[in-house]
Amino acid sequence: MAIKERRIIYKHVDEDGYSNDIDCYLKNGGYEVLKKAVQAKPEDLRQEVLNSGLRGRGGAGFPTGMKWKFLDFKSGKPIYLVCNADESEPGTYKDRQLIYQDPHQLIEGMMISAFAIGAKQAFIYVRGEFVNGARILEAAIEEARAKNFLGEDILGSGYSCDLLVHRGAGAYICGEETGLIESLEGKRGYPRIKPPYFPAALGLYMCPTIVNNVETLCQVKHVIDMGGEEFAKIGIKGDSGTHIWGVSGHVKNPGYYEIEAGSATFGDLLHDLCGGPLDGRQFKALIPGGSSTKILRWGETFKVKHPNDGEEYEWTVEDIPLDAVSIGLCGTFLGTGGSIVMDDSTDMLEALANLNAFYAHESCGQCTPCREGSLWLNKVSTRMTSGLGREEDVPLLKDIADQVAGRTICAHGEAVAWPVQSAVPKFQDEYLDKIKKQANGDRYNPEGFPLI
């Protein structure tokens, strides 16, 4: 199959001569959808988003229209809209391109969304490391304010909403929506327990709040532009629209590619767009959608029955279609679309140790299973890679991970556990082989770069 990109929200990313100022955006038809939207009824806009079947692009894939439907409109308290621009899931770098290259698309998407949910104030929570990104957003907001696309009485509609950029300070956990809200309140990014603290009812300042990812809010602009039903025709049933695949690791052309959901496979993406493996190498493993998603191994096959057509398929990793439904059938997740590719030069135990070190560093420390479990996993796997591995460490890793997942306030517990729970059964032969070779004083897989 010839794979083709379908650029909707990345239409102007890396386009020659396209700049991130408002004049360029307006020249390309910018803010026309907002003009249309503020003439509509907010509930009609929300219905369009629900009809579109749009799923959140921050990793969890929750239907956006449904999230908005849960909003408590009757509380009498102010409603807030927060854009999650924390982009901290390893392997993910899709929102960066939108923030840096096309900030007005995000602002337009946000103001349409804010109008649709009746938000009185909106925030962009941007990760602290995007120093220039925050400056670009602030400049863009002032440009949009000068043209009355945000602020007081937007485009004469009587609706007012301000937008403020809030920088984080390097904590992964602030990408979790309730951790993000705490951080926005000026506190440590400790996620809140749900129930009762569902943001749609008790969010920022205990007021109804919607937190949506950058890409999601950009997609909303296109949903309103083309109408929910038209948008739902893009992609497949259960996963509409396009996904941005940010590929990193061992491929010839790493990069970001916007692809209609279900229109191509991982094989098409990795071979045709990314140029295939490096010379003389073969693919070995793939983390499909950000480091927390479960790893896939070349050589394994997936027997699935697809709910959309009722057909049975037997897929290899490269046959899996690029949509949330199909990927879900293979026991992992589309997540953020941040695909990390590893070839046969990779020491899989070191790769796991690398991720364990990440999650140990990023656990917020509230829940004992996650705080202690992530540290143990890190200690055990680091020890195993430094030549002191024992055979019994392999099941020990799995055992620790099994006791973290499902026992924490937020999904960081799953993020800690999933890489281990998925990798240990798939790569334990390699781990055991490495342990044996290291005991003989040999370095395992000397061709790859050290990962820990």
Add this chain to the structure above:
Amino acid sequence: MDLKPETLEKIDKLIPRYPQKRSATLPLLHIIQEEKGYLSKESVEWIAEKLEIQPIQVWEVVTFYPMYRREPIGKVHVKVCRTLSCALVGAYKTCEKLEQALNCKRGETSEDGKFTIEFVECIADCGYGPVVQVDDKLYEKVTPDGKADELIEKLKRIAEGEDVDSDTSGERSPAFMG
């Protein structure tokens, strides 16, 4: 506390934009750290008073977030990404090379006070690894071969006060990507 008038003005304009004062804790810490280089007891107490909260409420934020620091750092702040995508293409080797060339261990400041090296977690530029953030510039594809050597030369020039790569225009320039 001694702050530049423009910094004070910035702070006074920012606080009322938040529905609740305490929300301004993170931005105020950023602004003051930028001016002073780090967050002292005096700075923390000043912020607490400004936002009408207790100093401990500011301290708990300072100690939670990796980007806030309680001690001064070197003249040039070098952050090498450690996480998987960058590691797969050589980040550990790149970091080692920088440590040797700058005579500075990760997590520390060189004796001459010129460099601080940190080995940080993912900075969201995974397809262009290994990435190295230098103050507010982002250098991409700093592989342990020639690209790391090029960066080392630039870092030495930056430490001498030279203006390097500060132009924000141009495709994927370090100052733009920062």
